[in-house]
Amino acid sequence: MKPLIELKGVHKYYGKGKQRIAAVRDVTFQIEAGETFGLIGESGSGKSTLGKMLIGLEPPSEGEVRYAEKALWKGQSFHRPRPGEIQIVFQDPQSSLDPRMRVKEIILEPLRALPRLERLEKGGEERLHALIRRVGLKEEHLSRYPHEFSGGQRQRIAIARALITDPAFVILDEPTSALDVSVQAQVLNLLKELKQERNLTYLFISHNMSVIRYMCERMAVMCKGEVVETGTADEIFRTPSHPYTQTLLASLPSIFRDKRVEANV
Amino acid sequence: MLLQITDLSVEFTTMQDRIEALHHVSLSIDEGEIVGIVGESGSGKSVTALSILGLLEKNAVIKSGRILYRGTDILRLDKKELQALRGKEIGMVFQEPMTALHPTMRVGDQLAEVIARHRQLSRKEAYAQAVKSLEEVHIREPEIVARKYPFELSGGMRQRVVISLAMAAPPQLLICDEPTTALDVTIQHEILKLMKELSVKRGTAIMLITHDLGVVAELCDRVAVMYAGEIVETGRTAEVLQNPGHPYTRALIGALPDLADPAEPLHAIGGELPDLRSRPEGCIFAARCASVIPPCREVRPQLQPVRPDQGHEHQVSCWVR
Incomplete structure (x- = not known):
């Protein structure tokens, strides 16, 4: 089977001459259709830059980014597949939702990129109501503004907005990092269920090892712009082979420390 | 006993409402002890810290309680006495x-200013001390870092x-409000290690406020779990994490993804x-409790006490046994 996403020798530079910084260096990996692929790294490791390349916000400086066998970037111009096919959920629902729009407008906005017929079909009242209930909100919430909601509820709105176009691939860029743990658990469970129901493929970007462990089948570890290790989450957590991955795992404060040691043996 | 909070209630008044952010909170810290306060947003953990420091906003009213620091009630001190504390x-x-840092002042000068103030040293001596104290927090090449501005340094x-600024005096009690939340895990690990080391070496007690049970497990001798302005469980860290007595503590642990x-x-x-405008009559967690x-x-x-026959340290406020 051909992979859904293919990155080959991808570089990203910022600045010129002496000031040039390589944010991403020679990154190669593939994401299969139907899997959740985790991208882990600390701040500045380049993981969000890769997410931006896939959604069309940043062109790569070198290398190939392919979606369903087609190149997403030709030079500086982004060739999106079908509109709404790739969607994204950002970390901070405080800043990613327009404070002057009602929830209904926010959720329906991505449909404006779609052809008229499809827009009418997907923006139907019934479908919208089913979706808002599915992400755990109520119909009456549709007429409210973002500030009336808690962080967890706002992230549910952002998820509904991503799903309204019926995407095949969703980038989740630190979707629960701004949330309390009990709320994080709700949102992670919801994301897992939605993936099952809708046959989604996820790229899950996070700095949180245990969240990646919970969500992902395969993963890549990034450090200073490079992918230092890829493999199944099982493998990487049991037997991390790169020293950086080992340091990451050893730094993790965990109340499950004892259990983890047992799991390693 | 270094610090003893008894029956502390704090209320915030807004234009329309009165919100009780802390409700009859009691907590104590011994000399040299590391105590964690863990809770989610809105649990009142930061309000507890700000009350001790006398840094509450003007719209906050202390409704009841005492905060004794070595026998003196902090809540009765005037501005000057508080400043000295x-x-x-x-x-x-x-x-x-x-x-927390002055953006246009070199790191060494900032430190020297604080050291000079607390220890009555000359400027030159204070600066030498400043460089030394950077070394104590394991900063390599402290002379060079002392000449840098905050923006030139990593998080x-x-x-x-x-x-090292906070430890300059050095204080008897260090209050840390989410000290590592903005940092990467590998850096967090080092900072936690440093805090423990300083606490042991100088005998400084630490009150650590965090949302992260992992950080508590790593650093704290004892822990208090807060929910909606109340302490619902307290005890030795290992005991609370292994045998949580309150359904909220259990739920918090259950909400964490398990690596294994x-x-x-x-x-x-x-x-x-x-809704903290009107607290429910019964248990504060009842509405969400399984x-x-x-x-x-x-x-x-x-x-x-959870098991009165085994001492009074592990306590829980819950009817279900």
């Missing part, structure tokens, strides 16, 4: 190191500088924080 006796470290380095067993679905806590029994909604439980 802060920094010298009680140091503080906040989440975002950039906001982890900045937090080291803030810690990722297939297990996470236990989310249903519902939302209660194991409610009849008294829960009517009578407020008090903190009681």
Whole structure:
């Protein structure tokens, strides 16, 4: 089977001459259709830059980014597949939702990129109501503004907005990092269920090892712009082979420390 | 006993409402002890810290309680006496190191200023001390770093500088409000190690405020779990984490993804924080609790020893036993 996403020798530079910084260096990996692929790294490791390349916000400086066998970037111009096919959920629902729009407008906005017929079909009242209930909100919430909601509820709105176009691939860029743990658990469970129901493929970007462990089948570890290790989450957590991955795992404060040691043996 | 908070209630008044952010909180810290306060947003953990420091906003009213620091009630001190206590006796470290540092002053000068103030040294001696104290927080090439501005340093380095500022006096009690939340895990690990080392070496007690049970497990001797302005469980860290007595503590632990067993679905806590404008009559957690029994909604439980025959340290406020 051909992979859904293919990155080959991808570089990203910022600045010129002496000031040039390589944010991403020679990154190669593939994401299969139907899997959740985790991208882990600390701040500045380049993981969000890769997410931006896939959604069309940043062109790569070198290398190939392919979606369903087609190149997403030709030079500086982004060739999106079908509109709404790739969607994204950002970390901070405080800043990613327009404070002057009602929830209904926010959720329906991505449909404006779609052809008229499809827009009418997907923006139907019934479908919208089913979706808002599915992400755990109520119909009456549709007429409210973002500030009336808690962080967890706002992230549910952002998820509904991503799903309204019926995407095949969703980038989740630190979707629960701004949330309390009990709320994080709700949102992670919801994301897992939605993936099952809708046959989604996820790229899950996070700095949180245990969240990646919970969500992902395969993963890549990034450090200073490079992918230092890829493999199944099982493998990487049991037997991390790169020293950086080992340091990451050893730094993790965990109340499950004892259990983890047992799991390693 | 270094610090003893008894029956502290704090209320915030807004234009329309009165919100009780802390409700009869009691907590003590011994000399040299590291105590964690853990809770989610809105649990009142930061308000507790700000009350001790006398840094509450103007719209906050202390409704009841005492905060005894070595026998003196902090809540009765005037501005000047409080100022003398802060920094010298009680140091503080906040989440975002950039906001705690002067942006246009070199790191060494900032440190020297504080050291000169607390220890009556000349400027030159104070600067030499400043460089030494940077070395103590394991900053390599302290002479060079002392000449830098905060923006030239990484987040982890900045937090080291803030810690050495807070430890300059040195204080008897260090209050840390989410000191590592803005940092990467590898850096967090080093900062936690540093805090422990300083606490042991100087005998400084630490009150650590965090949302992260992992950080508590790593650093704290004892822990208090807060929910909606109340302490619902307290005890030795290992005891509380291994045998949590309160359904909220259990739920918090269950909500964490388990590295060893990722297939297990996470236990989310249903519902939302209660409306603090009017506290429910019974248990504060009853509305979201999975194991409610009849008294829960009517009578407020008090903190009681979990196993009275095994000492009084591990306490929980819950009717379900």
